[in-house]
Amino acid sequence: MLTYHNIIGLYSVIIKPANEKDYDGSFDIISNVEWHSSTGELPGGDYPKIKFYGILAIIYIVICTLWIINAYIYRQDILPIQHYITGITVFVTIEMIMHYIYYNHYNNTNNNSLILMILAGSLNAGRNSLTFFILLIVCMGYGVVKQSLGSTMKKVQLLTLVHFIFGVLYAIGLMVVSEITEFVVLFFVFPLSAAMTIFYVWTLAALTNSIRKLEQRQQEAKLNMFLNLRRILIICVILIFVFFVASSFNFMGNQDIQWIVDHWSSRWFWLDGFLNLIYLFGYSSIIFLWRPTANNQRYGLDQLPSDDVDEIDLDEHFVNQPSEGVIQKEDPLSKKPVDDITVGFDFGSGSENEDEIGPESNEDVYKWAEENIDVKVEDNSDIYKNDDFELYDDLENQINNDDENLI
Numbered sequence: 525m526l527t528y529h530n531i532i533g534l535y536s537v538i539i540k541p542a543n544e545k546d547y548d549g550s551f552d553i554i555s556n557v558e559w560h561s562s563t564g565e566l567p568g569g570d571y572p573k574i575k576f577y578g579i580l581a582i583i584y585i586v587i588c589t590l591w592i593i594n595a596y597i598y599r600q601d602i603l604p605i606q607h608y609i610t611g612i613t614v615f616v617t618i619e620m621i622m623h624y625i626y627y628n629h630y631n632n633t634n635n636n637s638l639i640l641m642i643l644a645g646s647l648n649a650g651r652n653s654l655t656f657f658i659l660l661i662v663c664m665g666y667g668v669v670k671q672s673l674g675s676t677m678k679k680v681q682l683l684t685l686v687h688f689i690f691g692v693l694y695a696i697g698l699m700v701v702s703e704i705t706e707f708v709v710l711f712f713v714f715p716l717s718a719a720m721t722i723f724y725v726w727t728l729a730a731l732t733n734s735i736r737k738l739e740q741r742q743q744e745a746k747l748n749m750f751l752n753l754r755r756i757l758i759i760c761v762i763l764i765f766v767f768f769v770a771s772s773f774n775f776m777g778n779q780d781i782q783w784i785v786d787h788w789s790s791r792w793f794w795l796d797g798f799l800n801l802i803y804l805f806g807y808s809s810i811i812f813l814w815r816p817t818a819n820n821q822r823y824g825l826d827q828l829p830s831d832d833v834d835e836i837d838l839d840e841h842f843v844n845q846p847s848e849g850v851i852q853k854e855d856p857l858s859k860k861p862v863d864d865i866t867v868g869f870d871f872g873s874g875s876e877n878e879d880e881i882g883p884e885s886n887e888d889v890y891k892w893a894e895e896n897i898d899v900k901v902e903d904n905s906d907i908y909k910n911d912d913f914e915l916y917d918d919l920e921n922q923i924n925n926d927d928e929n930l931i
Contacts, residue, residue: 594817605661616807626640645696646692659727661677664730665734669737691716731754735750752813
């Protein structure tokens, strides 16, 4: 028997004997019911996921494309953390495409492919683990506050791997386990929850520490970026809290047949859709803050990370002086940078024509030193022999004396 209905809703089949008075329960009724939808073979409650993940895939493709274009344009000034963000952007895009392929394949073939299901679950676990990883090293200030995380990076990577393994086990457990027992909670739920808790606590502590350091160093551009990051995380936490409260009230009557009739079409959104939208908001907001731009270097390690204010002021005094020919961190003989903060002289920077200033450049330097420092430079070779270290000491003493006189 075939029946057709054009009304969207929850359908049920009830089979009973034509004459209930003659039925004494001594025999069983065996039947086979097949459901087919005009839109495909996917269950009606999951059908909206095709369009949902399709739209998300398009959005992430656009985000990924814009990010890669900006990263290529400003590739000379790219920060280390932005390489990691590039990787997770590509990964999340692939994951959304895979979710769309999975549901579309199921809808077209009526084949709930176990391989695609496991692959989609593994990609989802990988996305969550990589997101926690990126968020943690961002809050630690990697590439912005700290040049390297040292051995801490290995610990973060190990925690990410552990979280990924537990995430895959949890995803597989949801697919193969139909009843929640103590073993399921202990083996699938508790390890993942423990790893997530460590990530949460560590991330919060790292963000607080980075903000405190930037406040002490008075690096306003970086500080504003981390304060905005904290605001984004607070908004995401509030949205997640609202989600759990709303879903708790929404699913309180999920055993009632009337609740199923009224909410079957929106159940997918509370299970999958809302959290994906929160993730999209948080992720896109964070990568917008860390996007490659023409002013990328202001977020890099261009400011000295030293807490010694006198050292910073002294360095800025030399570098920012209008006197021509003074440069920072350069050996006067080899013209190569040196490790210590020294002051050298660019003997060829006074004019575009080297022939015009070559013979006079040394005399100009010595004259400038005699006029500004209480020393007499008698031998031209002293500067070359001492690599400017003695001259730098004299300059430092002179600046300190000037500061005392001003006070």
